[in-house]
Amino acid sequence: MAKKHAPKTPAQAQTAHGEAPVGTDAHDHPSRKRGSLDSLLDRSIENDLGAAADRQSRIERELAQVQHSPRVWLWAVRIAFAVVFIVNVQCALVFAFDPGSYAGAYQLEGPAGNAAVAGLGVAFLMWNATYPLFIWQPERFRVLGWIIMAQQTIGLIGECAIYLGLPAGFELLASSIMAFAAFDGFGLAVMAATFLPYLWASRE
Known part of the structure; x- marks a missing residue:
């Protein structure tokens, strides 16, 4: 008489077909889920970091383009040369129209001293006649x-040569000449710091 077999449970049926019984991997699902979440989180972080790096790279390229833009340097040149021009003209005008107030700083006096200072102011105005047209259209x-x-270079060299050639006893005159030399040196440095990069940026 044939033995009756009890119906197989789903777990037994899966075992019979070579599959892991239900419930044997009950503890594996959380670990797989955690692994999937960690993987998704890692990919999300990598994507965010990649996007941030791309944005930073783009910003750096845009800043580099702005810094090397001929138009930016064009306005820098205008401002630098205009500042030097304004100070020079202001000095020239007060020397030309009020020489008596400055003659003493050069150890000069009387009509001859006033005439010398006024002549220096006129020379300054002549010197600065080249500025306006360049400031208007440097390109x-x-x-x-x-x-x-x-x-500016000639003026700076000349002022330094005069200062070095002064004998002792002309300290007031020496300090006045050095004040001019200091400003001319500063003006030359500022103008060169904008004009030369402008030429480089617009070389094409």
Whole structure:
């Protein structure tokens, strides 16, 4: 007489077909879920980091383009040369129209001293006649930029030579000359720091 077999449970049926019985991996599901979540989190972090790196790279490229933009340097040149021009003209005008107030600083006196200082003011005005056209259109009148730089360099060298050639006893005159030399040196440095990079940025 054939033995009756009890119906197999789903777990037994899966075991019979070579599959793991239900419930044997009950403790594996949480670990797989955690692994999937960790993987998704890692990919999300990598994507965020990649996007942030791309944004930073793009910003750096844009800043580099702005810093090397000829238009930015064009306005820097205008401002630098305009500042030097304004100070020079202001000095020239007070020397030319009020020489008596400054003659003493050069150890000069009387009509002859006033005339010397006024003449210096007129020379300053002549010196600065090249500035306005260049400040207006630096890209068109670049040669004037070189002329202005040459004028400033000549003035600085001349003032230093005069200062070094003064004998003892002219301390007031020496300090006045050095004040001019200091400003001319500063002006030359500021103009060169904008004009030369502008030429480099617009070389193409």
